Amino acid sequence: MNVPRYVSTRGGTAPVSFSEAVLTGLAPDGGLLVPEHWPDIRPMLDEWSGLAYPDLALEVMRLFSDLPDSVLREVVRASYRPFDHPDIAPCVPVGERHVLELFHGPTLAFKDMALQLLGRLYAHLLEVRDERLNIIGATSGDTGSAAIHAMRGLDRVRILILHPAGRIARAQALQMTTVLDPNVFNVAMEGTFDDCQSIMKRLFSDTAFKARYALGSVNSVNWIRILGQIIYYIHAALRLRSRGERSVRFAVPTGNFGNVLAGWYAARMGLPVSRLIAATNENDILARFFMHGVYERGPVHATVSPSMDIQVASNFERYLYARLGDDPVRTRDAILTFERTGHYALPGCDTILRAHRVDTDATLSTIRDVHHAHGYVLDPHTAVGMHAALQEDPSADPIVVLATAHPAKFPDAIRRATGQDLAHHPALDALENKPVRCDSLPHDENTVRRYIADRFDDPAPSGTPPVRL
Ligand SMILES: *Cc1c(COP(=O)(O)O)cnc(C)c1O
Numbered sequence: 001m002n003v004p005r006y007v008s009t010r011g012g013t014a015p016v017s018f019s020e021a022v023l024t025g026l027a028p029d030g031g032l033l034v035p036e037h038w039p040d041i042r043p044m045l046d047e048w049s050g051l052a053y054p055d056l057a058l059e060v061m062r063l064f065s066d067l068p069d070s071v072l073r074e075v076v077r078a079s080y081r082p083f084d085h086p087d088i089a090p091c092v093p094v095g096e097r098h099v100l101e102l103f104h105g106p107t108l109a110f111k112d113m114a115l116q117l118l119g120r121l122y123a124h125l126l127e128v129r130d131e132r133l134n135i136i137g138a139t140s141g142d143t144g145s146a147a148i149h150a151m152r153g154l155d156r157v158r159i160l161i162l163h164p165a166g167r168i169a170r171a172q173a174l175q176m177t178t179v180l181d182p183n184v185f186n187v188a189m190e191g192t193f194d195d196c197q198s199i200m201k202r203l204f205s206d207t208a209f210k211a212r213y214a215l216g217s218v219n220s221v222n223w224i225r226i227l228g229q230i231i232y233y234i235h236a237a238l239r240l241r242s243r244g245e246r247s248v249r250f251a252v253p254t255g256n257f258g259n260v261l262a263g264w265y266a267a268r269m270g271l272p273v274s275r276l277i278a279a280t281n282e283n284d285i286l287a288r289f290f291m292h293g294v295y296e297r298g299p300v301h302a303t304v305s306p307s308m309d310i311q312v313a314s315n316f317e318r319y320l321y322a323r324l325g326d327d328p329v330r331t332r333d334a335i336l337t338f339e340r341t342g343h344y345a346l347p348g349c350d351t352i353l354r355a356h357r358v359d360t361d362a363t364l365s366t367i368r369d370v371h372h373a374h375g376y377v378l379d380p381h382t383a384v385g386m387h388a389a390l391q392e393d394p395s396a397d398p399i400v401v402l403a404t405a406h407p408a409k410f411p412d413a414i415r416r417a418t419g420q421d422l423a424h425h426p427a428l429d430a431l432e433n434k435p436v437r438c439d440s441l442p443h444d445e446n447t448v449r450r451y452i453a454d455r456f457d458d459p460a461p462s463g464t465p466p467v468r469l
Contacts, residue, residue, distance in 0.1 A: 003066050004035035006223060009321040010335070011328025018065040022121050025222040031328070032318050033223050039063040041234070042270035049238045053088035054080050056238070057117075057231045064227055071124055079116040082106045082149075084427070089113070089232045091239050091400060094376045097251075097389050098400045100236050103379075107175050108406035108425060109307070110259065111146035114228025119150030119157070121224060126156040134456045135159040135216045136203065138196035140168060142307050142405070143220070145175040152181040158456060160185040162196045162448070165440060171409050171428050177436040184437075185455065191443040199445050209449070213456045220256045221314050229262030230269075236400050237271050249275040249399045251389035253381040254286055255308035257315040259402065260353070264319065267352055274397045278355040279388035281305045281363065286313060290355035295344045304360055304380040304413040307405070320346065356388035363387060367417035377414060377422050379407040 005015035012029025021033045041048075041063075048056055057076045058069075065072060080088050085104040092099050105112025126133055135151060135158070137144060144161040151159040161176060165188035177186045189196050204210055204217060237248045250273060252260040260278045267273040280287045282301040289295045300311050317335060323346060324330040338344040358366075366383040370376055378386055382403040389399045407414050408425035415421060441447050 003062075003064060004037050006033040007036045007328075008032070009034055009317050009328060010332045018067065019125055021223045022118070023125055025216070031331070032221050032315070032321075034318055034321060034326075035064060038265075038269055040270050045238065045241070045271075048234070049242050051238075053231075053235055056235050060231050060234060061227065067124075075117060075120040075124060078120050082116065083112075089235060091236050092376075094370065094374050094386075094401075096394055096399075097386065098236075098240070098398060099376070099378075099382070099386075099403050100232065100250075100400050101403045102232060103403060103406040105146075106149040107142065107145045108409055108427065109142045109146060110229075110402070110404040111142050112149065113232060114225045115146045115150035117228045118222060118224045119154060122151070122157055123154045132156045132214050132458060133158075133216050134214050134452075136162070136200065136452065137217055138162045138193065138200045139176075140164070140193040140306065141172050142409075145172055148176050148179050148184055148186075152179050152184050154183060158183045158185065160187060160452065160455075162187045162189050162200065164188075164193045164196055165190055167192060169409070169412075171411070171431070174428075174431040174434070174436070177438040178431050178434040180435065180437050186438040187448075187451065188438050188440050189443055189448075190441070195443050199443075199448055202445055203449065203452075213452055215452075215456075220258045225258055226262050226265065226315070226318075229259055230266050233263045233266040233273070234271055237266075237273065240398055240400070241272075245398055247272040247274045247397045249273070249277065249389075249392065249397050251277040251279055251385040251392075251399055251401045253305065253308060253385040253402065253404050254278040254280050254355075255283070255310040255313065257286060257313035257319065259404070261315050261319055264322075264353060268322070273352060275392070276353045277385075277388050277392060277399075278353060279385045280355065280357050281308050281384055282357070282359055283309050283311055284357040285311050286316070287355040287357040289346075290350065290353055293346055293349065295338060295346065297342045304363055304410070304416070305384050307381055308384065323348070323350070356391055358384045358387045364413070364417040366390070367414060371418055371422065377407045377418075379403065379405040379423075380410050380413040380417075381405050383417075 006021040007015050008027035008029050008031035010029045010031030013027050027033050054076050061072050083104045090101050102110035139161050151157045240248050250263050254260050263276050281303040320334050321331045334344055363380055363383045366387040367378050370378055385401045389401050406425050407423040408428050411423045414423040
């Protein structure tokens, strides 16, 4: 089969190769990159059903990538090596439902599933091109630590993550600051997460500064973030298939829409998925969209599932593009309408996607009830997905709930829900006494600029395209 090239959802750029798609992240016209055609995996499903996770990952990536098999094999092997479970993403029964544990990577959250691949692909592509990349980003939690663990120790990549001093969970701060590799820079900045993010935005809008220091960013739109997630939907569905299930439903805790989009693409490739249940917390722009067909911005609420406290979901543009018949002109009009008016109505409806909004009380009572009934502790994000799953007809196809984080990352929510101190993980407990490295900076753009200039000063080869995660 011929491997697809990648086109922009807004149609304003020439198609690029897989390697260029990995290195550029966002399309230069502001759109998102998508494959120009999709493989049909139905003929392969029987053959794939006994494969171990890394072998399946290799088969899936080969459909989308023009890199030599030997390179992909090494990337895949190295990416899943740090996982602490032999199945990488085990699917365990919890009552009548199944829980797909996506938290066995180095930072105990599902962002590792794709970012580990991205780090290894960067290492290979930068080596081939003799280039360097300096990633900078602001984080309020999971993405920053998963990115640091994906990039640590890579020769040609440095990573600087800015977090608001004293305002992120202790476990998450330690997951970043205990990484002592010389290519990792942690900065605790005075102020809020929004202050960190607005400094990042200003640095990125300075194109000369960005090119001078070969800066790339951390965001959820890189094609690898999606591709790395398609794999576990296929793996889980095949495991159930080998037990005689012809078709599966998935319930997905949803924020930026990257996770559920990967499942939707898996269905588009012919994976037998009868329903995708997107579960949001009180930040319910997507739930409202799937219930009423209208995409409309609302205020951001702080909840017990902070990695889903998002209003405008960056990956939604890929979904719109597909729903609008892979038509970039209609997609651009839709995005422009939304940007201008804060409102967009999509005609038609989705046959497999359904959404639920799950509030804080329901999230906490689901953690308590599932622990009481089955002795299984859900993290608050996964509990949002579980609550949505429990609203669906139990007699239809089996439901797999995607577990996006280990509960030990959110001990306060677990204590609030159960009154007990149930959430521990040896890897997090072990961080308590480790040495840390973290620089403190005031909330001041020029200080951050100087910090970068002092550390990232190897002139980028001219013509290096800006690289984005
Ligand atoms: C990022 C994240 C989510 C949201 O995933 P999206 O792909 O943004 O929808 C859910 N749970 C956890 C723990 C996360 O880190």
